[in-house]
């Protein structure tokens with residue numbers, strides 16, 4: 001649905017040269033929620049703005065819904081953008097317009113007639129649960145309500161793709177959850193493909209199907225969340241399950257979707273080993289529970305025990 | 321001087337001031353608003369960046385603002401003749417008043433428009449809005465409170481500039497104060513004239529503030 005390849009972006013800022021994207025490839029499948037996770041300054045916003053070409057990439061191509069945006073002229077690009085929704089960290093609403101006026105704006109841009117416009121606005125406000133706020137001004141709304149207006153506005157052109165730039169970063173935890181739930185339901189019910197960027201792990205954990213970890217203008221790893229977690233050396237897993245640096249010989253076991261299996265007791269029963277637990281974490285990710293357990297395994301049958309665990313389809317990593 | 325003698329003089333002068341200020345306000349907006357918009361959109365990172373145009377417009381505005389009004393009034397006499405057909409009288413004063421106030425108003429427009437967040441403009445671009453749509457439906461409406469505040473300051477400045485219009489026979493309250501109050505030692509008339517000017521300026525400023533505040537509430 002979204003294909004980005006070889007994307008580079010260099011900013012020239014008064015002689016200072018900043019390479020914000022150093023060759024990024026991204027493939028977002030239709031109907032999925034794809035998260036780009038990274039710290040501030042990693043280049044996430046630049047990447048997102050390159051997807052709808054608010055920012056012209058220095059090189060590389062961007063295609064959305066089968067259309068190569070980087071090859072379009074200005075007028076065609078404007079038309080293509082009407083089919084790509086975008087929501088913003090600080091909402092970016094028009095303070096001089098009411099809620100209804102804000103949602104109507106993209107419809108005006110598209111040249112939708114007055115009657116159809118007001119019907120569509122009502123429908124959209126209903127969808128985001130703000131039907132009673134049509135006449136209010138943004139200044140009279142809470143952060144969560146403002147973002148709902150932003151979402152309604154982004155959906156006005158019936159986009160196939162929604163881009164989200166830290167849409168929940170300015171919201172409190174409870175409101176964040178309700179906005180994430182709304183995004184998830186739009187994804188399920190409308191088949192909306194969502195590309196979101198965030199610096200918050202809990203956003204990725206909460207609603208993403210796939211994730212790319214970004215750092216310093218590059219994507220370090222990307223893939224389905226559970227698949228990524230099960231990959232040796234995964235940065236995502238390291239961030240998701242924050243454990244202290246392992247002591248020499250410590251064994252780290254990572255499991256996805258089978259947290260209730262009694263692996264430790266099995267190992268102790270089957271082999272002549274002692275297992276002591278050093279640390280662990282359990283998380284609900286992409287609808288399944290995943291976890292990481294750090295243990296010290298000692299005893300004569302240590303190697304056999306490790307072999308048994310590895311054969312159980314668990315990711316077993318032994319610290320050198 | 322009795323009140324009966326002063327009253328017609330005051331009425332006539334107030335009418336002349338009003339005429340000068342109203343017409344020059346109209347032309348100041350027609351000239352200064354597009355100029356202010358142009359200063360913003362041609363700037364680096366603007367909707368239509370053009371370094372050359374931005375520099376040239378900036379220079380014109382700065383030159384216009386640095387000329388003392390009294391000098392400007394004399395300097396534009398040929399232009400006034402060309403536009404109005406005469407170089408003296410109330411209407412003749414509208415030309416230098418407009419040329420004096422438009423660059424000033426343009427800077428205030430520029431400041432007001434810069435208050436509109438980059439975010440808001442980018443959001444409109446992301447929705448596929450073109451430049452003119454963004455100028456007309458995002459920048460100007462979003463900045464309207466600042467624009468009204470800027471216009472208020474400009475009108476007050478025009479009222480004060482118009483006091484110098486006596487030099488080219490424009491008449492008005494300032495002229496009355498100078499001719500009678502200063503030159504003929506009619507102190508009472510001068511004081512009354514000044515009071516009328518103060519009242520007018522107060523009214524304009526208060527009205528402007530109320531409108532600007534109402535627009536800013538949202």
Ligand SMILES: Nc1ncnc2c1ncn2[C@@H]1O[C@H](COP(=O)(O)OP(=O)(O)O)[C@@H](O)[C@H]1O
Pocket residue numbers: 011012013018019020038039040041042043044045046047
């Ligand atoms: N318009 C710009 N001009 C110059 N440098 C920029 C610009 N936008 C972003 N950058 C730089 O590019 C890098 C990536 O920024 P950004 O994409 O905003 O990161 P993130 O969203 O991950 O915090 C940063 O070093 C930032 O300073």
Ligand SMILES: [Mg+2]
Pocket residue numbers: 044045046166
């Ligand atoms: Mg960012």
